[in-house]
Amino acid sequence: MLTKRIIPCLDVKNGKVVKGINFKGLRDVGYPPEMAANYEMQGADEITFLDITASLETRQTMLDIVSETAGKLFVPLTVGGGIRSVDDMRDALNAGADKVSVNSAAVKNPQIVSECAESFGRQCVVVAIDGKRVDDHWEVFTHGGTRSTGIDAVEWAKKVEDLGAGEILLTSMDTDGVKNGYDIPLTAAVADEVNIPVIASGGCGCKEHIYDVFSQTGASAALAASIFHYNECTVGEVKEYLRDRGIVVR
Template sequence: MLTKRIIPCLDVTNGRVVKGVNFIDLQDVGDPVAIAKAYNEQGADELVFLDITATSDDRDTMIDVVERTAAEVFIPLTVGGGIRTVSDMKKMLQAGADKISLNSAAIQQPELIQAGAEKFGSQCIVVAIDAKREGDSWHVFAKGGREDTGLDAIQWAKRAGTLGAGEILLTSMDADGTKNGYDLALNQAICQAVTVPVIASGGCGSAEDIIDVFEQTKASGALAASIFHYGEVKIPELKEVLEQVGMVVRR
């Protein structure tokens, strides 16, 4: 059985970690460097750092915050938001990122996925998909969830994997921030459609939600924000619970 990964997410804007519901009503949570350091010490397997307004504001990711965050963590760090070129990817990797998350730019320029994979290796390229149910399918949204691209999420995930993405970071916009659990149907549909690892994101409200997404889908990682930011679930205790139900975790 593959090791399941626990991944806190830091949504950052204006140099601060924020959290919202359904991608709106953002509330300040704290300093990204201090929060990242705490998660590293708690035993998180990886961290995801998303500059959530870089694309919509048409600016670059905050390299100084990435550098300071990377200096405090010794686990894989994925950075996304405002990354539009291979040169941008290189800057983030040089700043201390281990992986690059592409979202809107990959939708606009799918060839960017392939170019990044060829330059840095597929293991460095994560394609983030913000998906929202529209009728009987899920659409891909861009620009921080502001723009419906009309793309089918399952087909886009397949294409991203074919182009060289080493991983899919899948966020359910419907579940985001609700704490009502992951969108299991969405996650399983994507997991079955691709051959690369999938990180489930959006809706986690408890340890039981993480157990559910691991037991009922093939997701290899569970990303969460609120439950970790507000201390509702502690990572060491969570891993104990996961072990008790027979899952393999890194201790």
């Protein structure tokens, strides 16, 4: 049967992996190609890169790092951050990415999702959704969680599926960076409504949180950063923990 995926996420700024506490005090934690190769050795099922600066000046730096990382990896690599057009997506794929994630650009121009899916196949189009609870529902936020859109996150997830997204990377703005666990209600709500894989993201502080999101929601994969970056546990330890509790992993 299909196994649940564990995806270490590397937030990349100016060619370095960084980790911040509540988006402040960013600190370098390593060099992307080395960290990615190390995670593959630990048993990571995929690697995700997010360019958190994503300015035009750093774009080539990012593509160079993608190429160098892809040259060391034999597991899939997803690249996101600042993807604004089909050409941006092509550049990332040509640099060695297997999948590319779009976020703000898809909200601004939903057609980019279908154009990318038609050009490259839906299996390489990931739509990243940042959701935040507002009153009795979740709203989509863009631009790194700074801009409210008024769009319902669950409805948006269904729409991008119709447009041709192959996968949804779902981050909760409420739990991200807090390390108190994934947003179970949001993840469950989206995974129940769509028929494409959902990657849960935001809030992982320990391996128990990964168990919780797999046992309580329909998420296909869990993304985590700091627990791996700070050697709180290895991918292998997470998998052993999950396996012991009946979650099927590679």
